[in-house]
Amino acid sequence: xxxxxxxxxxxxxxxxxxxxxxxxxxxxxxxxxxxxxxxxxxxxxxxxxxxxxxxxxxxxxxxxxxxxxxxxxxxxxxxxxxxxxxxxxxxxxxxxxxxxxxxxxxxxxxxxxxxxxxxxxxxxxxxxxxxxxxxxxxxxxxxxxxxxxxxxxxxxxxxxxxxxxxxxxxxxxxxxxxxxxxxxxxxxxxxxxxxxxxxxxxxxxxxxxxxxxxxx
Numbered sequence: 337x338x339x340x341x342x343x344x345x346x347x348x349x350x351x352x353x354x355x356x357x358x359x360x361x362x363x364x365x366x367x368x369x370x371x372x373x374x375x376x377x378x379x380x381x382x383x384x385x386x387x388x389x390x391x392x393x394x395x396x397x398x399x400x401x402x403x404x405x406x407x408x409x410x411x412x413x414x415x416x417x418x419x420x421x422x423x424x425x426x427x428x429x430x431x432x433x434x435x436x437x438x439x440x441x442x443x444x445x446x447x448x449x450x451x452x453x454x455x456x457x458x459x460x461x462x463x464x465x466x467x468x469x470x471x472x473x474x475x476x477x478x479x480x481x482x483x484x485x486x487x488x489x490x491x492x493x494x495x496x497x498x499x500x501x502x503x504x505x506x507x508x509x510x511x512x513x514x515x516x517x518x519x520x521x522x523x524x525x526x527x528x529x530x531x532x533x534x535x536x537x538x539x540x541x542x543x544x545x546x547x548x549x550x551x552x
Contacts, residue, residue, distance in 0.1 A: 371413055379405045435461045458483075 354366040382405045386393070393401045412425035419427060441450045458464070460481065468477040476487050485500040 371409060374413060375405070375409050378408060 353369045355369050355372055356363055356366040383401055386397070386401050390397050390400070408425070412428075413423050416422045416424050416427045441454055441456075443450055443454075464477045464481050464483060465474075465479060468474050475484065477483055483500075485497050488494055489497045489501065
């Protein structure tokens, strides 16, 4: 019977409330109330933080006061293209969390901490190849996502990364023990054999009980 691949071409139903009027002004279709509430919280908090750090705004710093919250409201609260149920800011935070802490495996519900050798490698946590191509330096990262430290160390101010070249060479030339040879043997037990084993175990159990009664 041939397999059939089903595709969902419709988005989930989502009902949004919008603000059509504010302080007597007609806003037309109006912004989403969720976006409006986030803006009313984020903009004053950001401006207050900038005032504490930089003081009152002037012609040189006014862009720092308005650009970040505006960009956040324009892009951060939009639906994520990969997961429409989440906002972009949520996906960005989860991506950063995975890069910094989410790569550590949870072993037996946290019974023990993972060793560094068990961590997910950096090449799988971060899209290093894509970043290098975007920066116009694809030679710094190969197609497997591994950093070419010899190329990186030749860049201005990054000569200190030569120590990673030595570390890679030591890892590649690390001594290993002799090979381990395995010779597995497969046993096939019939139902009669299993019944026989169960009978012997039951007889042993009854014998132990009889000995305990005799000692009493």
